[in-house]
Amino acid sequence: MATTGIRGQARQDAIAGWLFVAPALAILGIFLVVPILFAAYYSFTDWNGISPPTEARLIGLRNYYDLLLSGGIKQQDFFKALKNTTYFALGVVPLQTGAALVLAVIVNQRGLRFKDFFRTAYYFPSITSSIAISLIFLFLYQKSGLVNYVLEVITFGRWEPIAWLADARGLFHILLEPLGITLRTGPEFLRAKVAGLTLWDWISGPSVALTAIMLQNSWTTTGTMMVIFLAALQDIPSFVYEAAQIDGANNWQIFWKITLPLLRPTLFFVITLGLIGTYQVFDQIYVMTSGGPAKTTLTMAYIVYRNGFRNSEMGLGLATAVLLFAIIFLLTMLQRRITEAREG
Amino acid sequence: MRHRTLWTLLAALTVLAMVLAACAVPAAPQAPAEEAAPAQEAAPAEEMAPEEEAQVVELTLMGWASSEAENTRLQQVVDVFNEQNPDIQVTLNLVPSYDEKLQASLAGGSPPDVFYIDSFRLPDLVEAGALEPYEPQALDPDDFYPSLRNAFTWDGTFWCPPKDFSTLALEYNKDLFDAAGLDYPTPDWTWDDLRAAAEALTDPDNGVYGIVLSADFARWIAFLYQAGGSVTDEGYTQMTINSPEALEAMEFYVGLVLDGYAAQPSDLDSGWNGEAFGKGRAAMAIEGNWINPYLQDQFPDLNWGVTELPSGPGGQATMAFTVCYGVPAAGMYKEESFRLVNFLTGPEGMQMWTDLGLAMPTRRSLREGWLEKFPALEPFLNGAEYAHKWQFVPGFSDVMDTINSGLQEAMAGTKLPEDVLAEAEAVGNEILARWRERKGQ
Numbered sequence: 001m002a003t004t005g006i007r008g009q010a011r012q013d014a015i016a017g018w019l020f021v022a023p024a025l026a027i028l029g030i031f032l033v034v035p036i037l038f039a040a041y042y043s044f045t046d047w048n049g050i051s052p053p054t055e056a057r058l059i060g061l062r063n064y065y066d067l068l069l070s071g072g073i074k075q076q077d078f079f080k081a082l083k084n085t086t087y088f089a090l091g092v093v094p095l096q097t098g099a100a101l102v103l104a105v106i107v108n109q110r111g112l113r114f115k116d117f118f119r120t121a122y123y124f125p126s127i128t129s130s131i132a133i134s135l136i137f138l139f140l141y142q143k144s145g146l147v148n149y150v151l152e153v154i155t156f157g158r159w160e161p162i163a164w165l166a167d168a169r170g171l172f173h174i175l176l177e178p179l180g181i182t183l184r185t186g187p188e189f190l191r192a193k194v195a196g197l198t199l200w201d202w203i204s205g206p207s208v209a210l211t212a213i214m215l216q217n218s219w220t221t222t223g224t225m226m227v228i229f230l231a232a233l234q235d236i237p238s239f240v241y242e243a244a245q246i247d248g249a250n251n252w253q254i255f256w257k258i259t260l261p262l263l264r265p266t267l268f269f270v271i272t273l274g275l276i277g278t279y280q281v282f283d284q285i286y287v288m289t290s291g292g293p294a295k296t297t298l299t300m301a302y303i304v305y306r307n308g309f310r311n312s313e314m315g316l317g318l319a320t321a322v323l324l325f326a327i328i329f330l331l332t333m334l335q336r337r338i339t340e341a342r343e344g
Numbered sequence: 345m346r347h348r349t350l351w352t353l354l355a356a357l358t359v360l361a362m363v364l365a366a367c368a369v370p371a372a373p374q375a376p377a378e379e380a381a382p383a384q385e386a387a388p389a390e391e392m393a394p395e396e397e398a399q400v401v402e403l404t405l406m407g408w409a410s411s412e413a414e415n416t417r418l419q420q421v422v423d424v425f426n427e428q429n430p431d432i433q434v435t436l437n438l439v440p441s442y443d444e445k446l447q448a449s450l451a452g453g454s455p456p457d458v459f460y461i462d463s464f465r466l467p468d469l470v471e472a473g474a475l476e477p478y479e480p481q482a483l484d485p486d487d488f489y490p491s492l493r494n495a496f497t498w499d500g501t502f503w504c505p506p507k508d509f510s511t512l513a514l515e516y517n518k519d520l521f522d523a524a525g526l527d528y529p530t531p532d533w534t535w536d537d538l539r540a541a542a543e544a545l546t547d548p549d550n551g552v553y554g555i556v557l558s559a560d561f562a563r564w565i566a567f568l569y570q571a572g573g574s575v576t577d578e579g580y581t582q583m584t585i586n587s588p589e590a591l592e593a594m595e596f597y598v599g600l601v602l603d604g605y606a607a608q609p610s611d612l613d614s615g616w617n618g619e620a621f622g623k624g625r626a627a628m629a630i631e632g633n634w635i636n637p638y639l640q641d642q643f644p645d646l647n648w649g650v651t652e653l654p655s656g657p658g659g660q661a662t663m664a665f666t667v668c669y670g671v672p673a674a675g676m677y678k679e680e681s682f683r684l685v686n687f688l689t690g691p692e693g694m695q696m697w698t699d700l701g702l703a704m705p706t707r708r709s710l711r712e713g714w715l716e717k718f719p720a721l722e723p724f725l726n727g728a729e730y731a732h733k734w735q736f737v738p739g740f741s742d743v744m745d746t747i748n749s750g751l752q753e754a755m756a757g758t759k760l761p762e763d764v765l766a767e768a769e770a771v772g773n774e775i776l777a778r779w780r781e782r783k784g785q
Contacts, residue, residue, distance in 0.1 A: 049447055073742050073746070144613045295745065309447060311742065
């Protein structure tokens, strides 16, 4: 008797539970799962995005072929975007994660004065509209803008002002130039083509324009990541620190041996969020550069938009989106492997 | 166990949502104008008689938001139409992210009754079968400038009437010309005159350049046509951009920058040509008539004039950027929609709209009346006689990007004009082939 009573209770609980989550699941289903399936299906069609989707024809893997293997402009732009986005992620993720961790540790100090002020100040860029921020940075990055001015002052006038967002030179290319390595003087293999781009193109590094947007993006997202770290830091019980202090550990050792290992799950979370966010970078590009100069700020999300809405090739755009999803998924899995391997 | 229930539920939801979506999607396209419109017209008399308002057809006019003055004026024009046509009630809907919204509403099968179409975007919409041709309903179509009618003609059909237009002309800073002791530019200038003036006006010590030129296909293309070149052949079967004429045009354009007589807006602390010109950092600029309200607003003290673009080896040429009022093939009230379109682009509506002095009338018959009010803008209006249309095939943005990117590199001195043109030709031919393949399905 007693057991059936408990079982009946459990069943009722389960029904109640499902009822509670049903609205959320329905919304997720309609606005997330269905569009994803929709996108996946239409990535195999020639849908132009203007006529009703029912008129689209299935064309098999054609869109994927065009993006990955065709050897034409679509492939070239896809890999250019992949290259740019990867440099973007490689720059932004470590920068914003590191900066966020440092800031979180600082504002978590017990003795710090005006703690709330700093916490708010660091978080502020994250809650401001990215469009508004982009418009302001357009001014800061001008040739006679504030960024050049500050650089001129701190280098005592040795800094030559540049138009940041119009500068297509790759950072690594700039570094290689004093070594006498340019496209003309470099070894022959640099001119070999890999996936539509020359090797020289692949190793360009982010362009000056892309770097400018990377710095801006890091500045905006650091606050969000800081808040996540801060929450995790406050979850670390104080007796762990006290025990370490009694054992004679100094602050440096405490940070590396206590704080950082205990933050590992949070670190995984922040890096994952960062990877996903950077691989999807769009609004800054849309507002500030539209993919230019010389296609060096063309990103994956931006070519999804461009193929879908500018070129009336929604099928191709959706294929790009599906590939972007696959890339992010693989990277996240890979990163999880790495984190888990270290823990194990 | 738990997982399985979760998946079952998720699957059930997905199916449900898909069914819902499947019901929703075909419903709209299946009730297109041919069937729906007559039904609407036939039904009312008896059935809806009790309600007085039942006979009023409600139309939506969608466009993109412009300046405050223009938005207000368009609303006034629409109000006049509503007054004159008690059986039609038009709501003006000016939206941001216009292209995306329009595309979504067309694909969803419930487009606005009348909407803006940029000439560049027309081929995309026509080939998607989204438009109802204007030609059978056209009101005195021969009155429109041929260059503008041509900009909205695709596959031999005149699809929608131009609401207004802009052309490129040469703006010059009178004070800087006076200071250099030069005569103001005139419509009979040639490239040599332009170059000589740019050289004389360049003053590196004060950071002033002769002319501001952007790495923008939409500007350079005027020089391409002035040189006698072209982008593609008539039927868009192949690119013709890799020609001696195009090379001459690009070498001239890029050469002005490389020789230091011209600079890009980004080098002059500006977002676009108009800003650099307004700031007095460049003595000349090539922009459309949209620069007029901008300069009046932002740089009211600037002493400037405007004249037609100089002639190149191939003669005179400029670009026309124009927008029309389109009616969707899937529209519910096409007859009423065309009545609205014919009012807006008819003599009365267009005169009201263009009397603001911001947009130019697309009808020849309104030319004299407009020029009496805005004589200073004559060079822009004159451009209509010899302007080329800003229009290619769907998907051509990739070619534009390639040329923009190439111009950028050529101006930085890292790429030769002939390489830019060769690349543009290759990419262009690929895009043209792609377009033909998609079209000939």
